[in-house]
Amino acid sequence: MLRRMGIRGTSTRAKTARKTARRAKAPPSRNGTASSADVARSDLAPVRARPTRLQRNDERGRLAEIDQTCNAWADIVAERMSADQTFADLVEQYHMQPPRDLRGLILWDALQAAEAHVALITDVLARHLDGRRGDPVEILVELRARQKRIAAVYAVNAFLAVLNQMSHEKPRWLSMDFLDPRFAVLALAHQTLGYAIEAARISAPPDLTEQIIEATQDPAVWVWRRMPEPGTDTLAACAAAAAFFRSLEAEVMTSTDEVAGLYAEHNRAVGGA
Numbered sequence: 001m002l003r004r005m006g007i008r009g010t011s012t013r014a015k016t017a018r019k020t021a022r023r024a025k026a027p028p029s030r031n032g033t034a035s036s037a038d039v040a041r042s043d044l045a046p047v048r049a050r051p052t053r054l055q056r057n058d059e060r061g062r063l064a065e066i067d068q069t070c071n072a073w074a075d076i077v078a079e080r081m082s083a084d085q086t087f088a089d090l091v092e093q094y095h096m097q098p099p100r101d102l103r104g105l106i107l108w109d110a111l112q113a114a115e116a117h118v119a120l121i122t123d124v125l126a127r128h129l130d131g132r133r134g135d136p137v138e139i140l141v142e143l144r145a146r147q148k149r150i151a152a153v154y155a156v157n158a159f160l161a162v163l164n165q166m167s168h169e170k171p172r173w174l175s176m177d178f179l180d181p182r183f184a185v186l187a188l189a190h191q192t193l194g195y196a197i198e199a200a201r202i203s204a205p206p207d208l209t210e211q212i213i214e215a216t217q218d219p220a221v222w223v224w225r226r227m228p229e230p231g232t233d234t235l236a237a238c239a240a241a242a243a244f245f246r247s248l249e250a251e252v253m254t255s256t257d258e259v260a261g262l263y264a265e266h267n268r269a270v271g272g273a
Contacts, residue, residue, distance in 0.1 A: 072136035076143070080121050087114040102184050106191055113154075113195045120146060147199040149269070152253055152262035154196035155241035156234065158189040159216065163225065163236060166216055186212070193244065202250045215244035220256060235260060 090111045128134040197204045224236035238259040245253045
């Protein structure tokens with residue numbers, strides 16, 4: 001009797017041990033999730049219904065950065081494609097039938113300006129791109145800054161040409177009997193100032209003749225124009241360019257000092273290139 005009781009007791013303990021071992025080795029449930037015993041208590045903390053204010057501010061800042069980057073690339077690509085298309089159209093137009101009169105001069109000038117615009121965008125991209133990487137925001141900032149300088153150069157050079165054909169006593173060209181060469185200067189200046197307006201991203205009417213002539217008669221222009229010192233002719237043109245941009249209610253290049261500074265900055269950049 002005692003021997004049988006001992007055997008039954010040993011068998012019970014062995015069965016209990018085997019059950020415990022099977023539970024320890026039990027695999028995860030069929031859906032791949034761990035059992036409740038294996039889940040860390042920290043993972044069961046209550047989930048917040050919405051992100052914290054700090055997290056939302058970080059997300060908004062990140063989204064704004066992404067939008068700024070995408071918009072900058074879009075502006076760069078759009079401007080590059082537009083510049084390429086304009087240059088290609090002018091090349092085709094010039095080669096089809098190059099005019100031999102004033103129209104040819106104006107078309108050739110437009111062709112040179114379009115080529116310079118493409119070269120400017122390419123140069124800025126080349127300075128910033130490392131392989132296929134670059135910050136589009138920085139690229140766009142430099143592109144706009146250099147375009148502003150170019151606008152000042154176009155405007156000053158246009159007024160240099162116009163002022164060389166004018167005087168304070170006779171601001172208008174009155175002779176209409178034949179094609180006065182001074183009209184060619186005015187026509188070319190009109191087109192060149194169009195490049196300046198486009199580069200500076202300023203809104204303007206299609207006909208700028210009145211604004212050009214009025215700008216040449218600004219009192220500050222003739223103060224500089226009458227001085228005998230070298231460089232005052234350029235300062236007179238800077239004053240005329242500033243008066244021209246003021247007449248268009250522009251927000252940039254409305255003072256002689258600002259125009260002269262941009263003009264000088266471009267000269268230094270070209271000289272150091």
